[in-house]
Amino acid sequence: MTAPVVVTGIGVTAPNGLGTGPYWEATRIGRSGIGRISRFDPSPYPSRLAGEVPGFNAEEHLPNRLLPQTDRMTRLALVAADWALADAGIKPAELPEFDMGVVTASASGGFEFGQNELRALWSKGGQYVSAYQSFAWFYAVNSGQISIRNGMKGPSGVLVSDQAGGLDAIAQARRQIRRGTRLIVSGGVDASICSWGWVAQLTSERISTSEDPDRAYLPFDREARGHVPGEGGALHILEDGESARERGARIYGEIAGYGSTFDPGPGSGRPPGLRRAIQLALDDAGMVPDEVDVVFADAAAVPELDRIEAQAVSGVFGRRGVPVTAPKTMTGRLYSGGAPLDLAAALLAIRDGLIPPTPNVTPDPAYQIDLVTRARPASVRAALVVARGHGGFNSALIVRAPQAGGV
Amino acid sequence: MNEIFTLDDLRRILREGAGTAEGTDLDGDILDAGFEELGYESLALLETASRIEREYDIALDDTALADARTPRDLLEAVNARLRASAA
Numbered sequence: 001m002t003a004p005v006v007v008t009g010i011g012v013t014a015p016n017g018l019g020t021g022p023y024w025e026a027t028r029i030g031r032s033g034i035g036r037i038s039r040f041d042p043s044p045y046p047s048r049l050a051g052e053v054p055g056f057n058a059e060e061h062l063p064n065r066l067l068p069q070t071d072r073m074t075r076l077a078l079v080a081a082d083w084a085l086a087d088a089g090i091k092p093a094e095l096p097e098f099d100m101g102v103v104t105a106s107a108s109g110g111f112e113f114g115q116n117e118l119r120a121l122w123s124k125g126g127q128y129v130s131a132y133q134s135f136a137w138f139y140a141v142n143s144g145q146i147s148i149r150n151g152m153k154g155p156s157g158v159l160v161s162d163q164a165g166g167l168d169a170i171a172q173a174r175r176q177i178r179r180g181t182r183l184i185v186s187g188g189v190d191a192s193i194c195s196w197g198w199v200a201q202l203t204s205e206r207i208s209t210s211e212d213p214d215r216a217y218l219p220f221d222r223e224a225r226g227h228v229p230g231e232g233g234a235l236h237i238l239e240d241g242e243s244a245r246e247r248g249a250r251i252y253g254e255i256a257g258y259g260s261t262f263d264p265g266p267g268s269g270r271p272p273g274l275r276r277a278i279q280l281a282l283d284d285a286g287m288v289p290d291e292v293d294v295v296f297a298d299a300a301a302v303p304e305l306d307r308i309e310a311q312a313v314s315g316v317f318g319r320r321g322v323p324v325t326a327p328k329t330m331t332g333r334l335y336s337g338g339a340p341l342d343l344a345a346a347l348l349a350i351r352d353g354l355i356p357p358t359p360n361v362t363p364d365p366a367y368q369i370d371l372v373t374r375a376r377p378a379s380v381r382a383a384l385v386v387a388r389g390h391g392g393f394n395s396a397l398i399v400r401a402p403q404a405g406g407v
Numbered sequence: 408m409n410e411i412f413t414l415d416d417l418r419r420i421l422r423e424g425a426g427t428a429e430g431t432d433l434d435g436d437i438l439d440a441g442f443e444e445l446g447y448e449s450l451a452l453l454e455t456a457s458r459i460e461r462e463y464d465i466a467l468d469d470t471a472l473a474d475a476r477t478p479r480d481l482l483e484a485v486n487a488r489l490r491a492s493a494a
Contacts, residue, residue: 131454
């Protein structure tokens, strides 16, 4: 039996709450953070709603030296990491530097920073491009900056697989801990609500064009019309279960199982890979479907993709066989930050015995899933988080309540 | 043309381009302090040099930059270029 890997700290920056407390307070009552874009003028674009993280002033949280060299996504990630470490009661300076690593996911890199530097390049010339553009846009920059800020020199890296990446990063962190690293900061934060990021996102043709924040992102609803993008995400402190218990850490839960698959090419006639990813995660956890108390859905809000997900879930758990929820309808899809935020919600659902809702959605009965549209008190001992990335990535992760007397 | 690049000019450009490290007082006596000691790594100096070049319309050569360990070194290198371009 492999030693358990546990979550001991959570740091959240979400559109409906800055910090884990505000996020969970909003999420459990179904309060959304989606609204008209304020970070640039969205009027010329077909989609104008987003989930923006409110009230974030990087100057209040980060050293001045970091500001000229960081994109918004990195600033949010650095602060989420600080909060996660504080929540875990970890002072990195007190631990050996090679015993700590950072594995994050990234979907697009630092778009806003890059946009400003590219604008300087074509309007003024190469002399006006910041030297920090060399890394500030880069996928791995959040991992790098968290590692530098906290003196973490153990195994580190970045996973790039769109929304699925947030789970792939957590799984990679678990691998590194099993190989002997004591602690990994893991999860994801994306933020590309700027005009360049926006036109890039629009090419997916999956972005809702609704102007009504309550009707724009409706997965599993007959009125599903694509998603609303958001920014933010979550970082988690993953630790080797034994050393976490030895130091008396509060344990949110155990990363019990993980599976990932890639969809077959179009026209192959083979089934999508999502159901198999869920089955692989169950097998990895050594669990049967009945032991899972809630599913945090990927919730694409594209009818074909909703059908595939509903079929995967009912295929594994039976028709209406497990509560399904998608609190991301309150934040928008956060790309690499989405699944780590769902993981935070899953851990808090375990802690509080409450399944957060999927507000505004009227589930289409044809999907035959038990969608939780109002917060539902329930004993949650294990939760499944599902995430799909554009292009065929499917990932599934199971988190389990801490065992009595430690894990 | 009689332009001189002063320590205050450097302070301003450092602040704009690279920020100030915690515990560093740029307004203090920094003329002979090492850039590393002030919290600036090579990339910060690259950004600083690039800002000086475009503001003063000069080209600093890479060796002069690499050899500049302190604000005094950098001021001397920049002012030498300014004198050369004025001549």
